[in-house]
Amino acid sequence: MAWRKKSGGDQSSACPSNYDAGEGEKVPRGHVPMVTCCGERVLVPVRLLAAPCIVELLDMAGQTYGYSQPGVLRITCDAGHFRRVVDGALERAG
Structure with a gap:
């Protein structure tokens, strides 16, 4: 899994500052890019999208930002x- 800071945007103290990547960077096969509320870019393996804890976070994001982001x-x-x-x-x- 890769943790990267999205270029630009506001940053909070909860976000590490040692991850940097361009937005045009290719996403490896089998991963989905996501961005946390503080701008950290995350590459999540597709196989985790069915995990109940990830599903709950995606549902919360859908309720907050809409389901067609x-x-x-x-x-x-x-x-x-x-x-x-x-x-x-x-x-x-596993």
Whole structure:
């Protein structure tokens, strides 16, 4: 999994500042790009999209931003929380 800061936008202290990537960067096969509320770009393996914890976060994002978001999916939680959720889902998926 790759954690990257989206270029531009406002940054909060909850977001690490040592990840940098261009928006034109190609997404590896089998991954979905997502952006946390503080602008951190995350590449999530497609196989995790069915994990209940990820489904709940996607549903919360849909309720907040709408279900037809243009561009990269936005997640409503900060980067640290999202990292813990995704890492836990990865462990359970084995």
